[in-house]
Structure formats: structure tokens, C-alpha cells
Amino acid sequence: MRLKGMTQLNVKIVLLTKSRKYNNYCIAGVDFHTGKWIRLVSSQADIHCAVPGVDLTYENGLQAEIFDIIEVELAKAVPQHFQPENYEYDSRYYWKKTGVSSLEKVKILVNQNADSFIFHNSDKRLLGSFVSGLSASKNYSLKFIFVTRATLVVEKYEKLKYKLSFIYNGVSYTDFSITDDAFIKPYQSEGSFVLNNIGLVISLGEIFNVDQCHYKLVASVIR
Numbered sequence: 043m044r045l046k047g048m049t050q051l052n053v054k055i056v057l058l059t060k061s062r063k064y065n066n067y068c069i070a071g072v073d074f075h076t077g078k079w080i081r082l083v084s085s086q087a088d089i090h091c092a093v094p095g096v097d098l099t100y101e102n103g104l105q106a107e108i109f110d111i112i113e114v115e116l117a118k119a120v121p122q123h124f125q126p127e128n129y130e131y132d133s134r135y136y137w138k139k140t141g142v143s144s145l146e147k148v149k150i151l152v153n154q155n156a157d158s159f160i161f162h163n164s165d166k167r168l169l170g171s172f173v174s175g176l177s178a179s180k181n182y183s184l185k186f187i188f189v190t191r192a193t194l195v196v197e198k199y200e201k202l203k204y205k206l207s208f209i210y211n212g213v214s215y216t217d218f219s220i221t222d223d224a225f226i227k228p229y230q231s232e233g234s235f236v237l238n239n240i241g242l243v244i245s246l247g248e249i250f251n252v253d254q255c256h257y258k259l260v261a262s263v264i265r
Contacts, residue, residue, distance in 0.1 A: 051115060051116050051132075053116055054075065055112055055113075055114060056147075056151065057070075057106055057109065057110045057111075057112055058070060058108060058148065058262055059222075059245065060107065060108060060222075064092045065092075066092035067092055067098060069098060070243070070245065070261065072152050074111055079127045081125060081127045081245075082131050083129065097131070097133050097137075098137060100136060101138075108262060109142050109144060110139050111140050111143055112139055113140055114135075115131060116131055117132045118130050123173065123181065124170075124173050124181075124183060124248070126181050126183065127183060145188075145241050145264055145265075148264075149241070154185055157180070157182070158211050160244050161185070161246055164214065166217055167253075167255040167258065168246070183246035184246075187241070188241050191208065191238055193206070193234060193237070194206055194220075195207070196233055198232050202230070203219075204219065206220055206242075208242070215258075220259070220263065221245075221261055225263040240263055241263075241264035243261045244258055245261040
């Protein structure tokens with residue numbers, strides 16, 4: 043049975059990502075009061091602590107969406123060296139929607155690492171050994187940016203692949219994979235598409251065993 047109430051462990055978050063992770067969801071946002079990043083994770087190790095759809099469903103049956111301001115009951119902080127922002131939520135409690143934010147408000151609210159790059163370099167990935175050696179002050183895995191122009195490339199392999207390239211802070215970034223299913227849904231054929239004036243949430247993923255790297259993923263495209 044899921045509970046309706048909240049206790050002193052609840053937090054109010056502006057939801058900024060609702061992306062694909064092991065056939066469930068990667069959910070993250072910023073604290074409504076401090077702008078600090080919080081990634082919500084479940085206790086389900088079999089799906090790599092992704093968030094099942096049932097858990098991000100409100101009591102009225104609707105699902106949480108980008109820009110929703112939500113109250114969530116936290117169980118504990120569960121930081122990992124590559125994702126220090128992780129908090130396990132208490133799945134016994136419903137999430138509660140208390141309002142809706144906007145891109146302009148988020149641009150003002152978000153409080154993040156001052157790194158001039160996206161995760162320390164201009165590449166699309168970081169070596170696992172580099173990430174594990176970072177000090178606490180330099181270790182982060184979520185970043186919000188605003189770009190005036192980006193290029194989406196859709197290519198067909200076994201299935202459609204979606205890559206985003208853009209310039210941020212005068213640095214060119216190419217071929218970032220997109221895990222935002224709601225954004226890519228309209229793009230069901232190969233091609234190149236120009237996007238103007240968009241917000242992006244970039245997330246650092248789990249280590250990829252083939253090359254022992256963490257890849258930078260576009261977790262949310264916000265228009």
C-alpha cells in the first residue's frame with residue numbers, strides 16, 4: 043500500500059529529466075529552494091536503481107512530467123563516485139505535484155558545478171579511472187546548459203540512433219547520445235535537424251564495460 047502523507051524527510055524538486063534507463067526511468071531535478079541537483083533512484087538493483095513508472099505516478103494516476111514541482115519522500119542519500127547526487131526515495135509514499143516551473147525559472151534557480159566544460163573535457167566520454175580519481179569538489183554528474191543552436195542527427199543501424207552536437211561556452215561537443223524518449227518520438231526517420239534555443243540536461247552515465255568509460259548523455263531536451 044502506498045501512503046499519501048509526507049514526513050520531515052521530504053524534498054521539493056523541479057523535475058528536469060525523465061529519460062530512458064533499463065526500460066524504466068532516470069529521474070533528476072533541482073531542489074526548489076536551493077537549486078541543488080538531486081537524482082532520484084529506487085532500491086531495485088535488478089534495474090540498476092532506475093525508477094519504475096508506477097513510482098513516478100501521482101495518486102490521481104497521472105505521471106510526473108518535466109517542470110513539475112514535486113514533493114518526494116527520501117529514504118537516504120546513496121552517492122556513487124560517478125553520481126554523487128543520488129538519493130533513494132521511499133516508494134511507500136506517493137509523489138505530490140505542487141506546481142509547475144519553466145525554462146526561464148530553471149535557468150535562474152539551478153545551482154551547479156562551475157566547471158567551464160561539460161564534465162571536465164570536450165569529449166563525449168570520460169575514462170573511469172579519471173572519474174574515480176576526482177576530488178569531491180570536482181565530482182558531479184548532472185549539468186544544465188542552454189544552447190542557441192544544436193544539430194540532431196538520426197541514423198539507422200539495427201535501430202534508429204539519435205546524436206546531438208552543439209557549442210557550449212565556446213567549445214564544440216559532438217555525438218552525445220539522447221535518452222529523452224519524449225523528445226525523440228517525433229523523429230522516426232533518418233536525417234539531420236537544426237534545433238534552436240533549447241535547454242539540455244547532460245548526465246554522466248554508468249561505466250561502459252567495453253572501454254571502461256562513462257559517457258555523457260543528453261537526458262533531457264527542453265524547449
